[in-house]
Amino acid sequence: MxxxxxxxxxxxxxxILTLTVSTVFAGELDNFNKLQTYNNNFIDIKDSDWFSNDIKNSYEVGLFKGKSINQFEPNGNILLSEAITLVSRVHDIYNGGDGVIEYEGSSKEWYAAYVDFAIKNGLFKEKDFADYNLKATRAQIAYLFYNTLDKSDFNKVNDITKLPDVNSHTKYYDEIFALYNAGIIAGSDEYGTFKPNTYISRAETSAIINRVIDKNNRKIINLTKSDGxxxxxxxxxxxxxxxxxxxxxxxxxxxxxxxxxxxxxxxxxxxxxxxxxxxxxxxxxxxxxxxxxxxxxxxxxxxxxxxxxxxxxxxYDRLYQEQLQNSVSKKVKEVIGNIIEADMTYVEKEIAINNYLCETVEYDTYAAEYFLQTGYISTDIVNSFNAYGALNYGKAVCGGYAQAFKILCDEAGITSIIVTGTLDGIGHEWNRVLIEGKWLEVDVTNNDKKDLFNNVLNAPKQIADLIFETNNYYITDELLNSLERGSSEKYEYYNFTNKYVKENDIYNYITKNLKDNSYLTFRTDSSYTIKKLETIMQKVVNNMSRGTSLSFNTYMGVVYIEVIR
Structure with missing residues (x-):
């Protein structure tokens, strides 16, 4: 024992998902009929190629031609104009037409009839694509083909909820997952990797056509999970x-x-x-x-x-544990319903959650000091160390902030974890959020400060590592260094909200923006020192009216300035 x-x-x-593929047997879409016979027409297609039957079938129903009489170019890319032509013809035949699209407009572009047809029939919106002569990405193809058939003909044969490189902020996320679950897309490897932003090949497009128009060709994807x-x-x-x-x-x-x-x-x-x-x-x-x-x-x-x-x-006993769970769940659904708007992006949702906690939770200084002095969490302060105290009573230490952020992110579909370690040598908990496949740091506890508001919100590793040191309590030792951390500052709060100021522009930025504001917060380079800021601020004060003084601070590149009159 x-x-x-x-x-x-x-x-x-x-x-993670390991994919094996087998055929689903279901009814055909009756309007797609064989119009011609494929007799090894293309010399660059071998019977042993994985896509040979897809090209054969899409050729025989008259939807896909070669690039020349005897060349298909399976590895060549497909243009958006060609993709729109394909989905227009599929949609027309599906609805009883012959796939021949007439055009009465004045455009001289060969694809004008198909673009006009596709827009009128809701296959895409007029502003979706700026240039029809660009190569089509895999995500764009998924979007277009999802709109060709009635949704009832994309019946679900798989139950895939996670892919390595597709999440809720991937463009056309819903359409991609719908096609995976309908057995039309199976991914590019055993994990189901989709590569949404890479260009799609003609062979891959033929496979999608073949599965869209014939349910017999759709794939059951068996998921085997692997750790890590x-x-x-x-x-x-x-x-x-x-x-x-x-x-x-x-x-x-x-x-x-x-x-x-x-x-x-x-x-x-x-x-x-x-x-x-x-x-x-x-x-x-x-x-x-x-x-x-x-x-x-x-x-x-x-x-x-x-x-x-x-x-x-x-x-806690089960009854009290359940009471805490029910109370937090109810509050979480209420909060997310109030702060998350339907048109928010993934990052905007995450920022809204962070800001909500900053606005509604107060740091429990007494609980923190008592624990540091005694090493003991008494019953009167215990809820400041969990999400219940943060969400239901508005008081928390770092653990309560981090837990509340994690639970709210879970509800909103934001991938996050809790991280443990130290901040300036003192035990601390914060979060990481997965954005575009990389982990960025979020410390709601220290974001909840007027003078250094959101100073660690989507901070890349080179900024976070200036103050944090992780321990091995938040993840198993085996996986401790396996999470890929981001280095881009694209989604760092001040960069994301256009409040990053280059060092050479700081003086002009301050003098311009302090005219109409009593305080100012922005970010510059993380190596920016208080001495440099003091020099700038002396120059700013010298040009202000008498009786005016300024309070200022900087931390990891975040600069706060307040006017005192």
Whole structure:
């Protein structure tokens, strides 16, 4: 029997998708008929090519021709004009036409009839594409083909909720996932990688055509999860965050308050031989509890190797745990309903969540100081260390801010985790958010300051590493350095909101903007020093009216200036 005490935090393990493909047998779309016979017309197509049948079939129904009489150029790209022509013809035949599109306009472009038809029939909007002679991307093709048929003919044969390179801020996200789940797109590798912004080949386009017009050719994609990537999904009413199948299972059971968790389905002995039993479960449970704050902590665990049972002692009894969960869930849905607008982008949603917490939560100085002095969390301050205190009472220390941010992000579809470590040598918790496949730092606790507002909101690693040092409690040791952190400042708050000022422009920026404002906050280079700012501010004060003084500060490149009259 192995025992480990005093675990208060949790995270989960993700799962990436390994794809195997097989054929779905269903009814055809009857209007697409064979018009001609393919007799090895193209010398650059071999029977052994994965796409040979797709090209044959799309040729025989009269939808796809070669680039010349005997050349198809399967690896060549397809232009937007060609893609629009294809989807227009598919839509017309699907609706009883013959695929011949008449045009009465004055444009001399060969594709004008098809563009006009496609716009009138809702295949795309007039402003979607600026130049029809550009190469079509894979995401654009998914968007166009999704609009060719009635949605009932894209019946769901798969249940894919995650792809390595497609998430809710990917353009045409809904259309891409709809085609994956309809068996029309299967991805470019075993993980289902889509490559939304790469150009699509003629061979790949023929495969999509073949699956759109004939349900017999659509693919069932069997997903096999592999450990190491983050996975957030709803299970039994909870958003469960994990990095592995065992982590997902343990988190799911803990969220239900189960005291005895059956682990017989997992090959624990192999893992334990590698890490040691105590280290393995201690490491895993820190991760699970940190990344799933709705568990609300555990006091201890005991693992029984003979029965492969994990016995858990929770910080609260099940009734109170459930009350906390219900109260937080209700508040979270209320908050997200109030602050998130339908037309917000992924990053705008994330900023709205951060700003909401900055506006509604007060840092609990008493709780922080009491804990630092005693090392003890008493019952009168315990909720300042969790999401319940932050969301329902508006008071929190760093842990409460981080947990509340994580739970709100889960509800809004923002991929985030909780990170543990130190800030200036003192224990601290903050968050990371996944944006365009890279992790950026968010510290709501320190964003909640008037003089340095949002100073760590989507900070890249070169800025965050100036002040933070992570420990190994928020994720398993095996995965500690596996998360790819971003270096771009594109989504850093002040860059994103056009409040980044080059060092040489700071004086002019201040004098211009202080005329109409009592205070000013902006960002410049993270190496900008207080001495440099003092020199600038003396020059600014010298040009202001008598009796006016300025208060100012700078931290990691964020500059705050306030007028005192």
């Amino acid at each position: 192995i025992k480990k005490m005093n675990i208060k935090i949790l995270i989960l393990i993700i799962l 990537e983050i996975n957030i999904k709803e299970i039994n009413g909870f958003k469960v965050t994990s990095f592995s199948t065992i982590g997902e299972h343990i988190a799911t059971e803990m969220l239900k308050g189960n005291r005895n968790i059956d682990l017989r389905q997992f090959n624990i002995n192999e893992t334990v031989d590698k890490f040691g039993l105590t280290d393995y479960f201690g490491d895993l449970l820190y991760e699970v509890t940190n990344q799933n704050p709705m568990i609300f902590g555990i006091d201890s665990y005991t693992y029984y190797p003979d029965t492969k049972t994990l016995a858990v002692k929770y910080s």
